[in-house]
Amino acid sequence: MSDARPTPPKDTRTARVTGEEALAMHAAGRPGKLETRLTKPLVTARDLSLAYSPGVAEPCLHIHRSPALAYDYTSKGNFVAVVSNGTAVLGLGNLGALASKPVMEGKVALFKRFADVDGMDLCLDTEDVDEFVNCVRFLGPSFGGINLEDIKAPECFVIEQRLRELMDIPVFHDDQHGTAIVAAAGLINAAHLTGRDLATTRLVINGAGAASIACAELLRAMGMRPENITMCDTKGVLYRGRTEGMNQWKSAHAVETKARTLSQALEGADVFFGLSVKGALTQDMIRAMADKPIIFAMANPDPEITPEEAKQARPDCIIATGRSDYPNQVNNVLGFPFIFRGALDVRASTINDAMKVAAAQALAELAREAVPEEVARSGAGKRLVFGPEYIIPNAFDPRLISRVPVAVAEAAVRSGVARKPLVDPARYARELTNRLDVAANALEAIHEQVRANPRRVVFAEGEEEAVIRAAIAFVNAGYGTPILVGREERIHATVAGIGVRLPEGIEVHNARLSSSNSRYADWLYEKRQRDGFLYRDIQRLVNNDRNVFAACMVGMGDADALITGETRSYSVALEGVRMALDAEGVLFGMTMMIARRSGTVLVADTAIHERPDATTLAAIATRSAGVARRLGLTPRVAFLSFSTFGDPKGSIPGSIRDAVKLLDAEGVDFEYDGEMGADVALDANLRASLYPFCRLTGPANVLVMPGLHAAHILTKAVPHLTSATTIGPVLMGLSHPAQIVPTGSGVNQLLDMAALAAYQAISR
Numbered sequence: 074m075s076d077a078r079p080t081p082p083k084d085t086r087t088a089r090v091t092g093e094e095a096l097a098m099h100a101a102g103r104p105g106k107l108e109t110r111l112t113k114p115l116v117t118a119r120d121l122s123l124a125y126s127p128g129v130a131e132p133c134l135h136i137h138r139s140p141a142l143a144y145d146y147t148s149k150g151n152f153v154a155v156v157s158n159g160t161a162v163l164g165l166g167n168l169g170a171l172a173s174k175p176v177m178e179g180k181v182a183l184f185k186r187f188a189d190v191d192g193m194d195l196c197l198d199t200e201d202v203d204e205f206v207n208c209v210r211f212l213g214p215s216f217g218g219i220n221l222e223d224i225k226a227p228e229c230f231v232i233e234q235r236l237r238e239l240m241d242i243p244v245f246h247d248d249q250h251g252t253a254i255v256a257a258a259g260l261i262n263a264a265h266l267t268g269r270d271l272a273t274t275r276l277v278i279n280g281a282g283a284a285s286i287a288c289a290e291l292l293r294a295m296g297m298r299p300e301n302i303t304m305c306d307t308k309g310v311l312y313r314g315r316t317e318g319m320n321q322w323k324s325a326h327a328v329e330t331k332a333r334t335l336s337q338a339l340e341g342a343d344v345f346f347g348l349s350v351k352g353a354l355t356q357d358m359i360r361a362m363a364d365k366p367i368i369f370a371m372a373n374p375d376p377e378i379t380p381e382e383a384k385q386a387r388p389d390c391i392i393a394t395g396r397s398d399y400p401n402q403v404n405n406v407l408g409f410p411f412i413f414r415g416a417l418d419v420r421a422s423t424i425n426d427a428m429k430v431a432a433a434q435a436l437a438e439l440a441r442e443a444v445p446e447e448v449a450r451s452g453a454g455k456r457l458v459f460g461p462e463y464i465i466p467n468a469f470d471p472r473l474i475s476r477v478p479v480a481v482a483e484a485a486v487r488s489g490v491a492r493k494p495l496v497d498p499a500r501y502a503r504e505l506t507n508r509l510d511v512a513a514n515a516l517e518a519i520h521e522q523v524r525a526n527p528r529r530v531v532f533a534e535g536e537e538e539a540v541i542r543a544a545i546a547f548v549n550a551g552y553g554t555p556i557l558v559g560r561e562e563r564i565h566a567t568v569a570g571i572g573v574r575l576p577e578g579i580e581v582h583n584a585r586l587s588s589s590n591s592r593y594a595d596w597l598y599e600k601r602q603r604d605g606f607l608y609r610d611i612q613r614l615v616n617n618d619r620n621v622f623a624a625c626m627v628g629m630g631d632a633d634a635l636i637t638g639e640t641r642s643y644s645v646a647l648e649g650v651r652m653a654l655d656a657e658g659v660l661f662g663m664t665m666m667i668a669r670r671s672g673t674v675l676v677a678d679t680a681i682h683e684r685p686d687a688t689t690l691a692a693i694a695t696r697s698a699g700v701a702r703r704l705g706l707t708p709r710v711a712f713l714s715f716s717t718f719g720d721p722k723g724s725i726p727g728s729i730r731d732a733v734k735l736l737d738a739e740g741v742d743f744e745y746d747g748e749m750g751a752d753v754a755l756d757a758n759l760r761a762s763l764y765p766f767c768r769l770t771g772p773a774n775v776l777v778m779p780g781l782h783a784a785h786i787l788t789k790a791v792p793h794l795t796s797a798t799t800i801g802p803v804l805m806g807l808s809h810p811a812q813i814v815p816t817g818s819g820v821n822q823l824l825d826m827a828a829l830a831a832y833q834a835i836s837r
């Protein structure tokens with residue numbers, strides 16, 4: 074008998090977060106994930122008179138006379154309530170209304186992020202069906218739709234049915250129908266890949282609650298035979314004649330079978346759907362399933378079986394989970410944002426079966442299409458090819474926003490529940506695409522690429538708490554190996570002080586004691602001996618200046634990229650880095666501004682050139698346009714100035730005009746123009762009316778700054794004055810990737826910049 078232990082299952086997750094990180098994220102800044110944003114100015118007394126008394130009386134009276142005008146004068150048409158009583162919070166059970174709030178805020182955030190639907194979480198502190206229904210039924214005037222969430226079965230069935238009868242807006246229990254739609258889409262594709270026909274496929278569902286019953290019903294409607302669907306709950310199989318723990322919804326799915334346990338039901342089964350709890354499925358159970366079994370372990374936050382365990386027991390399986398950190402995320406996030414988007418846009422009175430089936434088919438078809446470049450990049454070109462590891466689109470797929478809502482809206486029109494026509498579906502699809510910020514999506518794609526191609530990144534200020542936390546997050550996210558530069562005892566003391574554990578995979582290098590020092594000093598001396606440095610100067614720098622040491626590591630190939638700046642001023646950090654790393658072409662900084670209203674805008678140079686000359690401006694424009702393209706944007710470059718096309722006059726516009734002429738002479742393949750003010754650059758209407766000759770065909774998405782003065786003022790003011798997120802400056806143009814964060818940056822900023830540095834190392 075072999076005494077070899079079974080090989081531990083390989084961890085196939087793509088990114089991990091710790092509980093501590095999740096808590097820190099929720100507590101940071103304004104607690105929670107939501108705030109209210111005004112869509113109209115409320116600054117002057119006139120604004121107040123228009124928005125409030127007396128002006129507000131006008132829309133009130135108009136709506137009173139003609140209720141449909143509420144869609145024109147209020148937020149109703151784009152506003153969804155996410156309502157829960159917390160009786161089935163994910164797979165965590167009955168946590169109550171208050172503890173469900175993070176999930177509900179999260180659902181509102183997902184509505185906004187993926188489909189530009191506004192929302193509000195409403196956590197109702199009652200388990201009484203009548204109280205719940207009465208609370209929600211009168212909310213109709215405020216909302217365009219009601220998304221019910223995490224309400225346990227069987228109460229959820231009654232609540233949804235009654236609210237659908239009482240309200241004239243869509244009422245949709247996401248855990249039922251959102252889950253069923255996404256799971257059905259995944260199953261269509263998994264069945265296709267394994268050569269199965271749904272009509273003869275045998276499915277076992279573990280769980281007989283909200284999500285399970287809805288899945289069974291939708292799959293029956295799509296052609297699965299009722300007798301081929303066996304459902305189990307905490308008491309085992311739902312067989313005909315069972316009385317314990319039953320209700321009318323379960324009874325409708327009880328089948329004639331000898332199986333009494335999940336294990337027995339799974340013998341020879343083709344498909345397993347887990348909508349129950351963590352760990353409910355064992356390796357032995359899936360060993361008894363048919364060839365190429367399909368396993369959707371959808372319990373959240375932890376699946377019924379992990380993909381590692383499933384693959385170990387059944388290498389031939391297709392496995393999906395509800396989590397975003399494994400391939401094949403079968404989660405209703407792929408459904409509810411887009412389904413409501415389509416329903417709201419045609420003012421559907423309900424979300425009916427035709428709309429659900431249309432959504433499932435649109436999702437399934439999308440995964441089978443050739444994956445465009447920007448989507449493939451998010452899987453590093455590996456996973457995102459239709460197959461066992463990619464049966465369902467990724468939540469960040471930018472095509473979702475234009476495909477699923479159109480399918481849903483068309484189905485609403487065809488089935489007669491739309492109250493607004495869909496005149497031009499192709500145009501509607503284009504409008505939908507504009508709702509999404511492609512560059513923000515591309516950032517996620519960048520992080521995915523780093524996960525697929527992990528890199529060694531030096532964290533030069535390795536003794537700092539924020540840096541250590543960022544390094545831990547870096548390793549947990551699967552971005553690669555962080556190398557902390559610092560004294561071991563100091564690093565371990567800081568780690569102990571903050572009460573965390575240094576995970577495996579983090580290296581510590583003490584610059585003073587490193588065995589590489591003489592190698593680095595020789596190499597650096599070779600580079601700098603004619604720049605006024607004696608060998609002993611270089612030795613001292615390598616030993617004492619962590620930025621020089623870290624840059625040598627990268628320059629000599631001992632690491633792929635470096636991150637610094639947390640404790641030293643930008644110029645000091647840059648000086649250390651530049652000792653060892655040369656510029657290749659123009660060196661400059663680029664800041665990404667991710668703004669809700671105008672989408673993502675790239676701003677350059679935000680780090681290096683105080684007064685760039687024409688050649689530098691032209692070079693910055695060309696490199697920035699290339700970055701914009703890689704982020705999925707069609708570059709429109711505006712050279713900014715205080716002056717717009719000669720008004721007022723001054724000296725700076727001269728170099729900008731020369732830069733434009735240089736680009737003209739080069740015949741570059743992107744749009745550019747200048748000089749112009751920021752308002753003219755960003756407002757296409759203003760440009761069209763005053764400067765119709767301007768060559769930009771839309772709002773500028775690359776702003777080339779006339780000097781560091783303006784660049785710093787803009788990028789440092791924006792995060793304080795607006796809700797835009799800024800990332801950067803990202804250093805471009807060094808021979809090897811090195812990033813410098815602004816002094817005192819937080820963990821997330823360090824982590825983002827380290828990931829960008831790693832990405833630069835991949836794409837060099």
Ligand SMILES: NC(=O)C1=CN([C@@H]2O[C@H](COP(=O)(O)OP(=O)(O)OC[C@H]3O[C@@H](n4cnc5c(N)ncnc54)[C@H](OP(=O)(O)O)[C@@H]3O)[C@@H](O)[C@H]2O)C=CC1
Pocket residue numbers: 160161162163164165223224225226247248249252279280281282283284285305306307308318347348349350351353371372373374394395403404405406
């Ligand atoms: N991936 C996704 O998109 C989604 C996943 N889910 C997940 O599905 C699960 C259920 O959610 P939901 O339907 O809303 O909740 P419900 O409370 O409505 O239903 C839970 C069901 O699970 C059953 N159950 C609990 N423990 C076990 C067990 N050990 N073995 C068998 N059955 C068990 C319960 O059985 P009994 O009836 O006997 O109490 C009940 O039927 C959760 O984990 C949730 O996270 C839900 C929605 C979406």
Ligand SMILES: CC(=O)C(=O)O
Pocket residue numbers: 162163164223247248372373395404405406
């Ligand atoms: C995803 C989800 O809605 C759930 O697990 O409840």
Ligand SMILES: [Mg+2]
Pocket residue numbers: 163222223247248
């Ligand atoms: Mg849910």
